[in-house]
Amino acid sequence: MTDSEFDLLDELYFVTSFRDLQQRTQLKPAALEQTLRRLLEQDLIRCYWPDPDTELAYEPTSFGAIGPDAYFLASKQGLLQHNTR
Numbered sequence: 016m017t018d019s020e021f022d023l024l025d026e027l028y029f030v031t032s033f034r035d036l037q038q039r040t041q042l043k044p045a046a047l048e049q050t051l052r053r054l055l056e057q058d059l060i061r062c063y064w065p066d067p068d069t070e071l072a073y074e075p076t077s078f079g080a081i082g083p084d085a086y087f088l089a090s091k092q093g094l095l096q097h098n099t100r
Contacts, residue, residue, distance in 0.1 A: 016096060019050050020059075024097040027060055027089040030067045033082055048082050059093030062086070 026039050037047055054060040055073040063086040064071045071085070089097065
């Protein structure tokens with residue numbers, strides 16, 4: 016797990032929007048999207064869209080369009096990896 020992935024997981028103990036993540040991490044949108052994609056591909060986080068209560072399966076082809084409007088939460092596996100580092 017990279018430092019940026021670790022830092023992002025640190026912000027995802029609760030459901031958090033893309034915009035809030037961008038403000039808290041100070042990452043540029045493209046860098047944030049790339050890091051979120053890596054975490055989603057590893058099943059370390061979950062994606063919610065169009066609201067914070069509706070989980071959406073990660074689809075690489077559509078993520079770029081919905082990512083900025085989505086919400087994210089660390090998965091159980093993500094929390095375990097984050098806490099054992």
